[in-house]
Amino acid sequence: MRPWTRVAAGLFAIGYGANQFSPLMVAYREQGHFSALTVAAFFGVYAAGLAPGLLIGGPASDRRGRRLLLPALVVSVPASAVLALGAVPGVSEPALYVGRFLFGVVTGIAMAVGTTWVKELSQAPFDPSADPGAGARRAALALSAGFGVGPLVAGVLAQWGPLPLELPYFVHIALTVPIVLALLRVPETRPPRASTRPLRADLRIALPPRFRRVVAPMAPWVFGAPALSFAVQPAALGPRIAGVGLIYATLLTTLTLGTGVAIQSPARRMDRRSPVLTARVGLAAITAGVLLAALAAGVGSPVVAAGAAVVLGAAYGLCLVAGLLEVQRMAEPEHLAGLTAVYYVLTYVGFVIPVVLAALTGLAGYPALLLGVAALAVVSLVTVARTGRVPVA
Numbered sequence: 001m002r003p004w005t006r007v008a009a010g011l012f013a014i015g016y017g018a019n020q021f022s023p024l025m026v027a028y029r030e031q032g033h034f035s036a037l038t039v040a041a042f043f044g045v046y047a048a049g050l051a052p053g054l055l056i057g058g059p060a061s062d063r064r065g066r067r068l069l070l071p072a073l074v075v076s077v078p079a080s081a082v083l084a085l086g087a088v089p090g091v092s093e094p095a096l097y098v099g100r101f102l103f104g105v106v107t108g109i110a111m112a113v114g115t116t117w118v119k120e121l122s123q124a125p126f127d128p129s130a131d132p133g134a135g136a137r138r139a140a141l142a143l144s145a146g147f148g149v150g151p152l153v154a155g156v157l158a159q160w161g162p163l164p165l166e167l168p169y170f171v172h173i174a175l176t177v178p179i180v181l182a183l184l185r186v187p188e189t190r191p192p193r194a195s196t197r198p199l200r201a202d203l204r205i206a207l208p209p210r211f212r213r214v215v216a217p218m219a220p221w222v223f224g225a226p227a228l229s230f231a232v233q234p235a236a237l238g239p240r241i242a243g244v245g246l247i248y249a250t251l252l253t254t255l256t257l258g259t260g261v262a263i264q265s266p267a268r269r270m271d272r273r274s275p276v277l278t279a280r281v282g283l284a285a286i287t288a289g290v291l292l293a294a295l296a297a298g299v300g301s302p303v304v305a306a307g308a309a310v311v312l313g314a315a316y317g318l319c320l321v322a323g324l325l326e327v328q329r330m331a332e333p334e335h336l337a338g339l340t341a342v343y344y345v346l347t348y349v350g351f352v353i354p355v356v357l358a359a360l361t362g363l364a365g366y367p368a369l370l371l372g373v374a375a376l377a378v379v380s381l382v383t384v385a386r387t388g389r390v391p392v393a
Contacts, residue, residue, distance in 0.1 A: 002126075002127065003127075006186050007114055007117045011146065014114070016172060016175065017103060018046070022043075027164065028086070036358050042096050049102065056109075057112045061112065072109040073183065075102065076103065076110075115136075115324070117189060120190070147226075147257045155246060155250025217384050218384055219323055220350045221380060222319045225256075229256040232370075233252060234252065236367075255306060261317065267317060279323075283377060
């Protein structure tokens with residue numbers, strides 16, 4: 001295995017573990033008797049752990065090296081074990097909150113550090129034949145593949161396997177351990193450097209103007225799109241998927257993230273034509289996908305919801321690649337991990353959307369709420385289309 005493939009495997013394992021929870025939300029709602037708002041909060045507390053993991057992990061790895069990925073992967077093992085306790089009466093709710101928060105922290109560290117490590121290993125002297133955008137593409141594909149395979153396996157095991165709310169987490173543990181061992185042989189690309197400045201000084205990352213104009217308005221939709229697809233749509237369909245909710249949520253997750261993986265190579269080619277074209281198409285797809293989701297919720301159609309999942313998955317892949325390529329073009333080498341971390345923090349703001357919509361269902365139904373979300377997506381599209389014409393400095 002080439003060095004970058006070992007790190008990509010680590011990103012796959014992190015993505016797998018972070019998203020295996022998604023289809024199980026239906027099982028926790030039906031078997032654990034948690035309310036829709038509580039289950040959405042389980043989903044959202046993950047984002048609360050991501051922010052410190054990303055914002056500290058990125059600058060810390062710029063100073064201490066990329067091997068910071070290793071302890072993050074190691075901690076994901078007990079994080080999965082804690083989530084497995086979510087099936088134990090009496091401790092299930094605290095265990096799910098703690099496990100999801102822990103996964104947020106380790107995923108934040110791994111994404112900021114691992115994405116940068118893959119990028120640095122995809123250039124000379126480690127891989128001189130790779131094209132300039134290979135690092136972003138490889139990291140995005142590894143993460144997206146993990147995000148897609150994890151919920152597929154977890155949903156199938158939870159539907160038909162023994163120990164439905166424990167076995168999926170044990171599979172993740174078995175997957176992660178050999179990957180940790182493989183990472184021990186990967187060369188460090190940024191050796192630790194001495195510094196008299198405190199770490200908090202490195203946490204102050206100057207955001208380039210283009211980051212604020214193009215990347216920031218687009219970033220929340222990166223994970224907002226899949227969250228709308230497989231966290232909001234099953235709740236919006238409600239009784240129409242009674243009895244098959246778990247496997248249907250697994251189907252939506254697989255459709256969304258499978259499309260997100262498939263679209264990333266075309267997204268890279270699109271970016272070569274125009275750096276802002278990929279972002280514009282991705283945001284247009286967000287708008288179309290949310291409108292389809294609103295229609296599905298209004299007529300109660302699982303078929304239309306599946307179509308919305310495909311469109312939202314394409315939007316996810318396009319926006320993810322567009323943001324990573326923008327960041328890698330504008331960041332100085334010594335701040336690449338830090339700026340990547342800020343980008344990922346903004347992307348995970350999208351995971352708050354299901355919590356907000358669940359809290360607002362007492363005021364309006366899902367069709368009306370989703371139309372409001374579509375209007376916000378249009379605002380982001382117009383902003384990026386107008387401000388993205390300025391070339392990268």
